């Protein structure tokens with residue numbers, strides 16, 4: 001089965017508990033950490049293996065194999081999965097917020113159309129713009145499924161069909 005660009009996400013998944021909250025975080029590339037952290041923080045990056053804590057209630061954003069932590073406030077972007085008030089960024093490459101997604105679903109009720117309307121097509125730089133370092137389409141899918149009365153069949157479009165990852 002060809003899963004295109006999204007298949008390597010599971011291959012490189014390696015979980016390690018966050019030293020602060022204990023929730024399992026996912027590996028994230030050093031280039032992501034370097035791009036997201038404020039310049040003064042990224043200078044201290046000596047290690048190569050990093051994880052991202054996606055627990056919305058934890059103040060830690062990244063941590064390294066030695067247990068060094070980098071906080072949400074060390075990021076130069078607003079981290080959508082750590083904030084509860086608008087704006088809640090979801091697609092960092094195209095400046096799409098959770099509110100945009102909720103507001104546009106009714107107009108389309110089709111996942112691929114939704115991505116089109118939101119402008120989530122073409123070039124993406126998820127690796128350096130998204131604090132998770134990966135494509136945002138899974139996050140959008142989750143929002144549509146959890147917050148709206150979407151039928152799972154309406155949201156089967158893979159991110160690769162929009163070429164957003166290429």
Ligand SMILES: [Zn+2]
Nearest residue numbers: 018021053058
């Ligand atoms: Zn944590």
